[in-house]
Amino acid sequence: MEExxxxxxxxxxxxxxxxxxxxxxxxxCFGRGKKKFMKRAPEFxxxxxxxxxxxxxxxxxxxxxxAYYAPEHxxxxxxxxxxxxxxxxxxxxxxxxxxxxxxxGLHKGKRVVFLKRLDQGLCxxxxxxxxxxxxxxxxxxxxxxxxxxxLDISGIDIPKHIDDRYFRRTKxxxxxxxxGDIFLKKKKERYTPSEQxxxxxxxxxxxxxxxxxxxPDKKYMFGYIGTNWALRSNMYPHLMKF
Amino acid sequence: xxxxxFVQIGRVTYLNSGRFKGKLAxxxxxxxxxxxxxxxxxxxxxxxxxxxxxxxxxxxxLKIERGQxxxxxxxxxxxxxxxxxxxxxxxxxxIQKRETRAQMTDFDRYKLGRAKQSRSKIIRTVYHRLHKNMxxxxxxxxxxxxTKKKAKKEAKAKM
Numbered sequence: 001m002e003e004x005x006x007x008x009x010x011x012x013x014x015x016x017x018x019x020x021x022x023x024x025x026x027x028x029c030f031g032r033g034k035k036k037f038m039k040r041a042p043e044f045x046x047x048x049x050x051x052x053x054x055x056x057x058x059x060x061x062x063x064x065x066x067a068y069y070a071p072e073h074x075x076x077x078x079x080x081x082x083x084x085x086x087x088x089x090x091x092x093x094x095x096x097x098x099x100x101x102x103x104x105g106l107h108k109g110k111r112v113v114f115l116k117r118l119d120q121g122l123c124x125x126x127x128x129x130x131x132x133x134x135x136x137x138x139x140x141x142x143x144x145x146x147x148x149x150x151l152d153i154s155g156i157d158i159p160k161h162i163d164d165r166y167f168r169r170t171k172x173x174x175x176x177x178x179x180g181d182i183f184l185k186k187k188k189e190r191y192t193p194s195e196q197x198x199x200x201x202x203x204x205x206x207x208x209x210x211x212x213x214x215x216p217d218k219k220y221m222f223g224y225i226g227t228n229w230a231l232r233s234n235m236y237p238h239l240m241k242f
Numbered sequence: 243x244x245x246x247x248f249v250q251i252g253r254v255t256y257l258n259s260g261r262f263k264g265k266l267a268x269x270x271x272x273x274x275x276x277x278x279x280x281x282x283x284x285x286x287x288x289x290x291x292x293x294x295x296x297x298x299x300x301x302x303x304l305k306i307e308r309g310q311x312x313x314x315x316x317x318x319x320x321x322x323x324x325x326x327x328x329x330x331x332x333x334x335x336x337i338q339k340r341e342t343r344a345q346m347t348d349f350d351r352y353k354l355g356r357a358k359q360s361r362s363k364i365i366r367t368v369y370h371r372l373h374k375n376m377x378x379x380x381x382x383x384x385x386x387x388x389t390k391k392k393a394k395k396e397a398k399a400k401m
Contacts, residue, residue: 101348111348148347217353224352242348 087121093146097153097211100125101229101242104143107134109228113151113208114144120164128205131226135193135201138167147242149224152214156207159200247299251310254302254324255280256333259295262287264337266300266328268319271309279309283316284325302327 044059094100098114102125112125112134123141127134193201212221231237247253253269257280267282273291280297281289289312304318319325328334346354 099349147349149349220349220353220356223356224349227352229348239344241345 088141090117090121090123091141091146094123094141094144095150096156097151099147099149099151099225101145101147102134102139102143103145105137105139107132107137108143109230110134111147111225111227111229112137113153113225114146115153115156115158115204118164122164124158124162126201126204126208127225128208129201130205130209131222132228136162136197136204138164145237145242151208151211153208153211156204156211158204162200247301249278249294249299250303251308252304252306252318254300254304254328255292255297256300256328257287257292257297259297260292266324267292267297268304268306268315268324270306270315281312281315283312284319300328300333 041062043062045062046057046059048056049058094114094117096114096116100112100114102108102110102112107127110127110132112127112132115124115126115136118124118138121140122138123144124136125134125139125144126136129135212218212225215221249269249272251269251271255267255269255278257263257265257267262282265282265285265287267280267285267287269278270281270289271279273279276295277291277293278297279289280292281287302322302324304315304322304324306315306318310318
C-alpha cells in the first residue's frame, strides 16, 4: 500500500493514464517521463491547398493565435451606470407660454412660444404659424433664449398625439429601378405638411392667438412675435436682460 | 477753460466702483497720489480710504476742515443740500436712464423701438409740411421777383 502511494501513477489497468491536473499555477505533479502517456492535441496540421506554385500543402495552426493580447490581465470593465441618454434639466425660465428667441435651425431669430417639453427632452414650440410662419416644431433648449414675457396658456389643449414620434422623419424607400440610370438626378421633393399637421397647427394657433388677444398689450404682442430678433451695435447679449 | 474740479478737502465724489458704488461721499483727507480718505455721513458710506480711480469728482464742494469729524461733516452736508442737488442733476438722470435701460426686457425694447418709430414719424410729417410750405413760399417769392423784373424790362423797352 505504501509503495503504491509513494510511487507515481503507474499506467492503469485499462491502459489509460490517470493524470492529476496541475496543483498550483505552473507546478505539475507529473515528471517528464510520464508526459509521453499524455496525448496532446496537434497544434499544426498540414492542409492541401490549391494553386499551381503554392507547394501543394501548408502547415496551419489548428487553433488560430489570438489577434489581441490584453495588456493587462483581469482588467475591470468600466461600469456604465444609469441609462444611456440622460434627460437634461429644463431651464427654469422655460415654462409653458414663455416667448422664446430661437437661435438655431431654419427659424432662427424668430420669437416663438414655448408649449411644453417632450419625452425625449426637446422643447415643443410654435410661432404661432399664422404670425411668424414657425410651425409646431421640436427644438433643443440650448437654442432658445427665454424672455421674461409669458403668455397665459394654462388652459390650452395640445393634442396628445403630438409627441416625438409625430415629428420623426419618414424615410421613403425608393425601389431600385432595374433599367433606370442610377446617375440620373432625382427630383428634389419639397416638403409638404400632411393634413393632420395642418389641422393640429390650426388647432394650436387658434388657442395661442386667443391667449394673445386677451392681453391688454395685444397690439404690441402681435407685432413683437411677428418680428425677428437681431443684435445691433452696442448690444451685448451677456449683459442684456431678456 | 481750465480745470474746475479738483481733488481737495471737501470735494464731493461719486463712487463709481467698489462696494459703495453709486453713492456720494466727500474727501476728508488725501492719503497719497492714488487714495483719499472719504466719508459720507448722510449717504451711508463709512469713513474709509478709496482709490481715485474708483470715483468721479462732482462740482459740489463742502466747506470743511482736513480730517473733519463726522458731526460737523454731517452738518456741512445737510446745509449745502448736496444730496438734493445731485438728485435733480442731469448726471443723476443719466444714471437712472442707464439703469432703466439695463432693466428692460426684450419686449420692452421692442415697444421702445415702436415708440421711437412713431415719434420720428410725427416729426417727419411735421418737418415735411413745413418744408413744403417753405418751398411754396420761396416759389412765390421767385415768381413775384420774375414778374417785377419783366415789368421793369418792359418799362425800359417802352422808354
